[in-house]
Amino acid sequence: MYQSIIFEKTEGIAWIKLNRPAKLNAFTLEMQKEIHSALIKCKNDDEVRAIIITGEGRGFCSGQDLSSFGKSVNLGNYLREYYNPMIEEMASLEKPIIAAINGVAAGAGLSLALACDFRIICEDATLVNAFIHIGLVPDAGNMYYLPRLVGYAKALELAVLGEKITAHEALKSGLATKVVARDHWEEEVLQFANRLANLPTRAIGLIKKYMRESFESDLQTMLEYEARAQAEAGETDDHKEGVMAFLEKRSPKFSGK
Numbered sequence: 153m154y155q156s157i158i159f160e161k162t163e164g165i166a167w168i169k170l171n172r173p174a175k176l177n178a179f180t181l182e183m184q185k186e187i188h189s190a191l192i193k194c195k196n197d198d199e200v201r202a203i204i205i206t207g208e209g210r211g212f213c214s215g216q217d218l219s220s221f222g223k224s225v226n227l228g229n230y231l232r233e234y235y236n237p238m239i240e241e242m243a244s245l246e247k248p249i250i251a252a253i254n255g256v257a258a259g260a261g262l263s264l265a266l267a268c269d270f271r272i273i274c275e276d277a278t279l280v281n282a283f284i285h286i287g288l289v290p291d292a293g294n295m296y297y298l299p300r301l302v303g304y305a306k307a308l309e310l311a312v313l314g315e316k317i318t319a320h321e322a323l324k325s326g327l328a329t330k331v332v333a334r335d336h337w338e339e340e341v342l343q344f345a346n347r348l349a350n351l352p353t354r355a356i357g358l359i360k361k362y363m364r365e366s367f368e369s370d371l372q373t374m375l376e377y378e379a380r381a382q383a384e385a386g387e388t389d390d391h392k393e394g395v396m397a398f399l400e401k402r403s404p405k406f407s408g409k
């Protein structure tokens with residue numbers, strides 16, 4: 153039973169809801185451990201084909217809970233022990249993860265969103281790389297993902313100036329998959345997650361696994377990775393179903409197997 157998150161499963165979709173709304177879902181040690189544990193559950197559960205991370209109340213996540221930090225904490229060790237394994241779990245999880253950014257995402261809360269595969273942002277939500285305001289540097293994968301998403305110059309600007317950006321600015325700079333009106337928030341998030349959950353899940357996992365290699369690999373290496381991934385995808389039921397459906401002129405029904 154979780155204390156700081158709500159974990160729910162509905163028809164192929166797992167929801168991880170950060171649940172400290174009075175603090176805009178600021179991270180505590182307990183919350184980090186619980187998110188990590190929920191991600192492992194998702195990895196091991198074949199029924200889960202898409203994961204949504206969102207926040208309860210008016211915030212997505214306001215980053216590290218600043219009131220829970222004692223003076224004696226070594227921040228580097230804290231990151232190594234709690235944040236980094238959670239971010240690495242997200243990267244290696246071969247299922248799509250959606251950040252449903254319902255409200256402000258700040259500091260490591262923004263990092264959490266960046267580590268997701270898709271970001272759906274509510275029209276009135278804001279993002280802020282808040283670390284600089286307290287004399288810290290972006291962490292929890294922020295300095296890895298941000299330049300890859302928006303380019304070096306914009307990433308540096310967001311990290312150094314720490315200005316709030318709106319959902320529409322996030323969309324323009326490549327941070328957001330889509331911006332959704334508050335009135336249609338839940339229905340659009342669910343629709344997007346359902347769409348992913350009904351795609352060939354194993355192929356998505358392989359895309360996620362190998363596409364991230366492209367930043368560190370040359371063409372030859374990527375060609376070999378593609379061949380390996382395709383060999384695996386070609387053995388799936390979903391590949392057979394996709395081809396059959398095409399030949400029979402009907403919509404495919406993918407099982408994720």
Ligand code: T3D
Binds near residue numbers: 260
């Ligand atoms: O190695 C390591 O582990 C270091 C890791 C660091 C990772 C980090 O994440 S560093 C960055 C930490 N986060 C921040 O610096 C953001 C702090 N929060 C804010 O700047 C603002 O709250 C927001 C811009 C996020 C939202 O502003 P606003 O005006 O919408 O809300 P608010 O009134 O400031 O906040 C509402 C409540 O949440 C308030 O509590 P109260 O007064 O009603 O009792 C506020 O104190 C609380 N809250 C918000 N963020 C945090 C927080 N409490 C603790 N920690 C927070 N991060």
